[in-house]
Amino acid sequence: MSVLLADLKMLLKNQKTVLNLFCIGFLKEHQQFARIWKCIEETLKGRSSALAVHVVRFKNFVIEGMIGSTSAWSIVRCLNSAELWSVFFEFSNSCGFHDAPDFRVNFENHLDGLRGLEEGFRFQLHISIKTMRKEYLTAINEFPSFSESLFDFQLTFEELQHQDDSDTVLNDNLFVAKEGFRKWSIQFCDTNPRVQEPPVDTVEEIGRPVLENALLMQSVLEHLECFDIQRLRKVNKGVRKCIDEVKPDPHIKKFLITFDLRPSALQTESSVLLESGEFENISYKAKTSRCLNDFETTLKHQKSCMEELSIVFQFTIFERLDSCIEFCTGIEEILKRREQPLKTRKFSMAYVCQLEMKEILQTLDKDSLKIIEFSNPSDEECMEFFGREVPFKVDQLSQTDQWKTAEHLIIKDLTIPASIQDINILHFSNLEVLVKTLSFQDVDYLRTNLLKSSNFQKFKIFFRESSLDEQLHELIGEPFRIISESKKIWYFRMDNVNFYIHIVLDTHDVKDIYGKLKPKVIIFTRVDKEDTPFFDLGMEELALD
Structure with missing residues (x-):
């Protein structure tokens, strides 16, 4: 830890050029975060000139009373006001911080942080939380009053409580918008004609020397994973082109894609677990084409060996097999379009037709695949109706190279005749x-x-x-x-x-x-x-x- 702190102090103290991104995040179980934080804060305060940063991002920053939003704003005050244009607070669910029912975000701390800023700061503020609660509304209404410091304010969340109250209590400069199936936001509409948002072209020009330089981006992307890479792709067309040229490994550990064709569900889902432990689950309802598009984008450049790829179909009547075949064909074509066979240690699939299963199995890297598991896609109700015995032929599957080189086979609820x-x-x-x-x-x-x-x-x-x-x-x-x-x-x-x-x-x-x-x-x-x-x-x- 002493070596880490010494290196961190040296880097922050001697940094001269503008940093495009300064990200600070902590895991819940990290025992040394107080020492790390103290080192960062003291080093920045001791610099002869303020650290120049375009974007600062605080991740998993919720330990109020120890290191929380109050301390984070003290970091913002140490930055160069002329260079700063974005501040992000992300209360992520990847470490389980906000799972506790009594967890609350203290927005008053953020308002105090804005009040403590010196003149000259002008940036966009983005806060991401799990649940939007009614008790937050009073404090949130005050954010537009800081239009001298904020040219944009956005609060995103997955769950919205008391939507009617939100619509009536929020002042005229704020509005609630739904962005996709699991994302809402409260946005700030700046109506002050004296202060204008910097032109998009100017903002893009600031980061373009780094973000659109393939050699520099390669160094940056080596330290990023899937979700951060996807966020970076949204910056502009030039960045997306650069990322496509570099082809960074998203470092995915497990990928589960579920096609639920039961009448009560009729939706598709993707669950992605990264090597760092970050997890994301996305529900697409009936938009299967978008699910397949995301499947391809996410795995297109996966180079490291995944722990598991799992494809699950769920249905109650076998007449739905036509839809399953269509989905299987889509997955097969996506995997075949990869430059190299996908590497995964385990492949599992809940399905009953070996032809489609064989075609997907053959797209995987045979030297990496160790475990193969096939299971019954029917739920308990269906299995009770049709009987527990679901015949499953493997004569074609057993002739594939992947079958012949695997070490572990699991087929426990499909009957091999x-x-x-x-x-x-x-x-x-x-x-x-x-x-x-x-x-x-x-x-x-x-x-x-x-x-x-x-x-x-x-x-x-x-x-x-x-x-x-x-x-x-x-x-x-x-x-x-x-x-x-x-x-x-x-x-x-x-x-x-x-x-x-x-x-x-x-x-x-x-x-x-x-x-x-x-x-x-x-x-x-x-x-x-x-x-x-x-x-x-x-x-x-x-x-x-």
């Missing part, structure tokens, strides 16, 4: 699948081949029907232990004498909440010799030798 011997699974190290039928020949096939496997760890196979009778004992031998008539255990030594295969067969009749029988299960597990009942016996025999 083919024989376990025909679905190409022996290369997996971990397996959880549901098949319609399991025969004693299937068990022997798995035992024989897994005994020779070098990467096998655990296979968990559920089955609805079986022909596992006494012939199984004749084929693979009597169980090592019989727990009950429906539960038996075997051990088989692998080619590597330090490991055994532990087999548990459980054919209990267990019903689910709908009164239907749950699948039976057989589990193959690789275990160390010392974790078997033969370990002590082996030591005795070794001692005798």
Whole structure:
């Protein structure tokens, strides 16, 4: 921490040129923020000349009484008034600050901060919060009175309480606007003819040397993630062109896209988790084309390996498959347009038609993909109506390179009608699948081949029907232990004498909440010799030798 503070002090003290962006943000769990803040404040106050910044952004700045908006405005007062043109306060939900029901934003602190400014400051103020409350309105009405310091004021929020009160209580210089499905704003209309907003061209010219220089932008974009890059794209056409030229990695960790076709929903959603932990969820209602456009824009330049890409369809009647095919085709075409196959460690998809699933699976980087999961898109109500068994063919999926090189396969609520011997699974190290039928020949096939496997760890196979009778004992031998008539255990030594295969067969009749029988299960597990009942016996025999 001492080294960080020393470097930070040196940078702030010796900065001569104008900074395009000065961003200060804290994580909730950070224990050293008070020391960092003190270093920033003291260094800026000790400079021989005010730090020149175009845009200052305070992120996750809500710890009132310790470091909050009052302290933030003390930073603003230390900046060069002639160069400053934007101040942002973002009370983000990425760190969970405002999740508590008693959290309140103190707008009086912001008004006091404006009152404490010296002459010469003239900028736009943008505050972003989670919930707009009725109690905020009185203080918000005072912001237009600072038109000498503010040429623009905007307050954005996701939830609006008491909209009727907001419309009637707000003064004439403020108005409420809805921007998209989950965003509202209160905006300041400056009617003072003596003070005019700087021309857009002038503002753009200030940042253009940096923002439209590909070499400089590359250095900047290396430290930004998806959401910040998207905000930067909105500056102007030249910046967007520069970003498209640099092609920055958005550093996405997980991307979930959901197509909910149930009559009660009929909407699409995207959920994006970044490597830093920032999270954003967007609902598009019926605007699926916009959802697909955002999907392409967000993942177009993803270079690092994601942790998971998940595509989920939800519907209650299979007649809606036509709509699903259209969406699948859109996703497939987007992924194919990428310069390189998308890298993701896990791919999951809730769907039932293997052709569309295969086409999407084949667009992914086979060397990065380790886990494949396919699940049932139907909700519980639909599964109760149609029955719990949803047939799922994998003959084409199992021939893809991605299937052949993956390490873990999960298909737990879709029933594979083919024989376990025909679905190409022996290369997996971990397996959880549901098949319609399991025969004693299937068990022997798995035992024989897994005994020779070098990467096998655990296979968990559920089955609805079986022909596992006494012939199984004749084929693979009597169980090592019989727990009950429906539960038996075997051990088989692998080619590597330090490991055994532990087999548990459980054919209990267990019903689910709908009164239907749950699948039976057989589990193959690789275990160390010392974790078997033969370990002590082996030591005795070794001692005798």
